[in-house]
Amino acid sequence: KAALAAITPVPDFYNVQKGIPEYIKSADWKLRINGLVRQPQELTLDAIRALTSVERVITLECVENRIGGPLIGNARWKGVALAPLLESAGLDPRAHHAAFYGSDRFSTGHLLERITSDDVMLAYEMNGAPLTASHGFPLRLLVPGKFGMKQTKWLTRIELLDRHYVGYWEERGWSDACERAIHARFDAPEDIALLKGRSFLLIGYALGGRSGVKGVEVSIGVRGNPGAWQAADLFSNPSTEAWAFWRYAWAPSPGMY
Numbered sequence: 001k002a003a004l005a006a007i008t009p010v011p012d013f014y015n016v017q018k019g020i021p022e023y024i025k026s027a028d029w030k031l032r033i034n035g036l037v038r039q040p041q042e043l044t045l046d047a048i049r050a051l052t053s054v055e056r057v058i059t060l061e062c063v064e065n066r067i068g069g070p071l072i073g074n075a076r077w078k079g080v081a082l083a084p085l086l087e088s089a090g091l092d093p094r095a096h097h098a099a100f101y102g103s104d105r106f107s108t109g110h111l112l113e114r115i116t117s118d119d120v121m122l123a124y125e126m127n128g129a130p131l132t133a134s135h136g137f138p139l140r141l142l143v144p145g146k147f148g149m150k151q152t153k154w155l156t157r158i159e160l161l162d163r164h165y166v167g168y169w170e171e172r173g174w175s176d177a178c179e180r181a182i183h184a185r186f187d188a189p190e191d192i193a194l195l196k197g198r199s200f201l202l203i204g205y206a207l208g209g210r211s212g213v214k215g216v217e218v219s220i221g222v223r224g225n226p227g228a229w230q231a232a233d234l235f236s237n238p239s240t241e242a243w244a245f246w247r248y249a250w251a252p253s254p255g256m257y
Contacts, residue, residue, distance in 0.1 A: 108170065121137070145209050
């Protein structure tokens with residue numbers, strides 16, 4: 001299960017995409033920043049890599065993921081902060097939205113206020129290696145706290161706008177804000193498990209919004225009657241941007257729980 005590893009290996013990291021992206025050699029690729037800017041930019045991958053880099057551990061989740069589902073993963077990303085790139089282009093005071101375009105003809109929009117926060121980045125590495133073709137090579141957008149559909153892969157252009165931009169999935173009825181839901185789940189024991197012994201560890205993960213996870217509580221019911229909430233132990237909680245692992249030591253009497 002994905003949550004049993006603090007960092008999800010790249011081959012196990014979920015992948016959802018609109019279509020097949022246009023293949024682009026890194027030597028031919030450029031990121032364009034245009035629209036309502038005073039100095040439109042065209043940046044090569046080498047130029048972006050030469051900028052001051054940032055690294056973050058960020059959990060991504062698909063908007064279609066169910067509780068306990070597989071469309072979630074946690075990786076160590078390396079890239080550059082987005083805000084300085086936009087500032088270097090000279091933002092027009094009229095700009096309040098930005099549209100992001102990928103080479104698979106996917107696009108999405110963001111409020112300028114949100115994407116100029118310190119936690120938003122453009123990533124070119126995942127778990128210590130260049131992005132793979134399926135995970136957005138050569139560059140992808142990362143906006144912590146939002147579902148994956150708002151985080152463009154195979155990024156080719158950022159357009160600054162004075163109007164709201166409706167993207168590919170948003171046109172089809174998905175959330176425009178797309179803020180990630182707060183949730184928690186059990187990874188062990190599994191549902192309908194027959195346990196033998198005197199003591200057990202209940203284990204799982206919790207995922208918060210932009211404020212992260214401050215605590216997890218567990219309620220153990222007996223024959224359908226809910227029990228009191230008990231504080232679990234957070235044994236891995238690296239940042240507000242990543243999932244937190246919790247455990248609860250349980251010494252039950254025999255019975256159905």
